[in-house]
Amino acid sequence: MRKREVFRGLGPRELDFVASMKSGEMRVEPRTRVLDEGVNSPHVFTVLSGWGLREKSLADGRRQILNFVLPGDLVGLQAAMFDAMDHSVEALTGMTLCVFPRSDIQRLFHDQPSLGFTVVWHAARNERLLDATLMSVGRCSARERIARALLTIYGKARRIGLSEADGTLSAPITQQHLADALGLSLVHTNRTLKGMVGDGLLRWRAGRLQLLDAARLRDIAQMDETAPAALPLI
Amino acid sequence: MRKREVFRGLGPRELDFVASMKSGEMRVEPRTRVLDEGVNSPHVFTVLSGWGLREKSLADGRRQILNFVLPGDLVGLQAAMFDAMDHSVEALTGMTLCVFPRSDIQRLFHDQPSLGFTVVWHAARNERLLDATLMSVGRCSARERIARALLTIYGKARRIGLSEADGTLSAPITQQHLADALGLSLVHTNRTLKGMVGDGLLRWRAGRLQLLDAARLRDIAQMDETAPAALPLI
DNA sequence: CGAGTCCTTGACCATAATCAAGATATGTGG
DNA sequence: CCACATATCTTGATTATGGTCAAGGACTCG
Numbered sequence: 001m002r003k004r005e006v007f008r009g010l011g012p013r014e015l016d017f018v019a020s021m022k023s024g025e026m027r028v029e030p031r032t033r034v035l036d037e038g039v040n041s042p043h044v045f046t047v048l049s050g051w052g053l054r055e056k057s058l059a060d061g062r063r064q065i066l067n068f069v070l071p072g073d074l075v076g077l078q079a080a081m082f083d084a085m086d087h088s089v090e091a092l093t094g095m096t097l098c099v100f101p102r103s104d105i106q107r108l109f110h111d112q113p114s115l116g117f118t119v120v121w122h123a124a125r126n127e128r129l130l131d132a133t134l135m136s137v138g139r140c141s142a143r144e145r146i147a148r149a150l151l152t153i154y155g156k157a158r159r160i161g162l163s164e165a166d167g168t169l170s171a172p173i174t175q176q177h178l179a180d181a182l183g184l185s186l187v188h189t190n191r192t193l194k195g196m197v198g199d200g201l202l203r204w205r206a207g208r209l210q211l212l213d214a215a216r217l218r219d220i221a222q223m224d225e226t227a228p229a230a231l232p233l234i
Numbered sequence: 235m236r237k238r239e240v241f242r243g244l245g246p247r248e249l250d251f252v253a254s255m256k257s258g259e260m261r262v263e264p265r266t267r268v269l270d271e272g273v274n275s276p277h278v279f280t281v282l283s284g285w286g287l288r289e290k291s292l293a294d295g296r297r298q299i300l301n302f303v304l305p306g307d308l309v310g311l312q313a314a315m316f317d318a319m320d321h322s323v324e325a326l327t328g329m330t331l332c333v334f335p336r337s338d339i340q341r342l343f344h345d346q347p348s349l350g351f352t353v354v355w356h357a358a359r360n361e362r363l364l365d366a367t368l369m370s371v372g373r374c375s376a377r378e379r380i381a382r383a384l385l386t387i388y389g390k391a392r393r394i395g396l397s398e399a400d401g402t403l404s405a406p407i408t409q410q411h412l413a414d415a416l417g418l419s420l421v422h423t424n425r426t427l428k429g430m431v432g433d434g435l436l437r438w439r440a441g442r443l444q445l446l447d448a449a450r451l452r453d454i455a456q457m458d459e460t461a462p463a464a465l466p467l468i
Numbered sequence: 469c470g471a472g473t474c475c476t477t478g479a480c481c482a483t484a485a486t487c488a489a490g491a492t493a494t495g496t497g498g
Numbered sequence: 499c500c501a502c503a504t505a506t507c508t509t510g511a512t513t514a515t516g517g518t519c520a521a522g523g524a525c526t527c528g
Binding site for chain 2: 059066082109120125126132133137
């Protein structure tokens with residue numbers, strides 16, 4: 001486990017602790033629900049490999065994707081804090097997860113305070129992402145939302161070595177996913193995306209995304225080039 | 235300070251620690267920016283009294299209110315984790331804030347792990363709220379969004395004794411605020427709200443909100459009655 | 469009484485949703 | 499290799515929700 005990319009940056013004592021807390025590794029197939037809205041999970045996970053998504057549904061079936069989940073992400077922290085999950089996490093590809101019992105989270109704060117700090121760091125980072133998405137969905141046009149979302153996903157993947165420097169990225173994301181993440185309909189997402197392809201901003205082919213003109217995309221999105229912040233992990 | 239409602243539930247050692255960390259109390263006027271997007275704040279705050287809001291803006295002036303801030307809330311945690319704030323916090327009424335130096339947050343995790351846990355609890359709770367808002371803005375109609383927002387605000391205020399059991403609540407929130415929080419225009423918010431008043435769902439008069447038919451509102455919002463979870467504080 | 473803020477209403481328009489159907493892959497078993 | 503099934507993407511036509519523009523009314527405060 002120690003060799004895993006996602007755990008780099010931890011000291012040996014922290015690694016020992018993480019190892020002792022770890023109750024196993026879990027492998028799931030695409031489309032598996034790792035965590036389920038409304039249900040109390042006994043586990044918290046760290047993603048070791050694969051793509052997933054976090055989502056929330058209404059009783060009548062409408063769903064909103066809250067964000068995409070990549071290696072290094074911590075999911076299900078809610079389970080350690082509250083009675084029931086208020087969102088689900090689903091695998092998009094096969095995923096490998098590092099499993100921790102929820103009951104050990106409290107212990108973690110006492111025994112390894114610096115890991116506790118790391119947990120908050122993750123929570124704060126996630127909140128930032130949600131803030132930005134909420135503004136995007138609340139105040140931006142379809143084209144702006146798409147530009148923001150693609151730049152964000154690309155950036156997140158880039159930081160963990162899952163996308164190329166030339167703007168290319170293989171992601172298991174369909175237009176339907178993008179629509180559900182941005183509060184748009186599939187049809188409108190498709191048309192807008194087509195328009196952007198026509199304008200030479202990007203290419204989209206069978207799960208292969210290529211940002212052709214990142215500068216112009218950033219302009220549309222009103223986003224600056226993001227500094228690649230260091231990642232505390234687990 | 236110990237008598238403050240918001241610190242109830244802490245043990246004496248924790249209280250001593252909080253007191254030692256506290257670098258002062260701050261009183262701000264309405265419309266003051268407590269924290270500023272893009273700027274690095276040296277402080278983290280706990281709200282002792284008053285209402286505020288958390289917001290994010292685009293370069294061209296569009297703004298999105300992320301959520302409303304009430305006594306007991308922790309704001310500016312980002313300041314302790316990252317270089318610059320990515321959102322602002324503004325006072326709606328006069329506010330009293332308990333001020334902590336950001337540099338002490340890391341110390342907190344080492345010296346008082348249970349307080350560290352409380353910080354994560356707050357972060358997780360905030361994330362839940364954001365998840366729900368994002369779904370609301372992304373997938374709900376204007377009427378649904380308003381029903382959800384009002385029930386949420388009422389519930390949050392209720393839990394800290396700021397609203398009456400009969401559905402009445404005095405809040406310094408204008409229709410413009412509601413619109414900015416829900417990703418709607420002022421005009422449409424006004425019309426929708428009027429319709430809901432006409433349907434006997436609520437009353438809205440000069441900052442005084444009254445939920446007349448909470449059951450029907452919950453039905454529109456597809457929300458259950460929320461269990462009033464206990465609040466760890468600071 | 470005048471200024472400012474907030475609320476209300478009307479007319480018109482635009483973005484994006486919905487409905488419906490067809491086109492392109494990708495994969496499966498015969 | 500082909501027939502079929504499924505998932506994804508594309509396109510057209512129509513509608514609706516909500517945005518924009520503009521102006522007037524109501525309330526508060528000094």
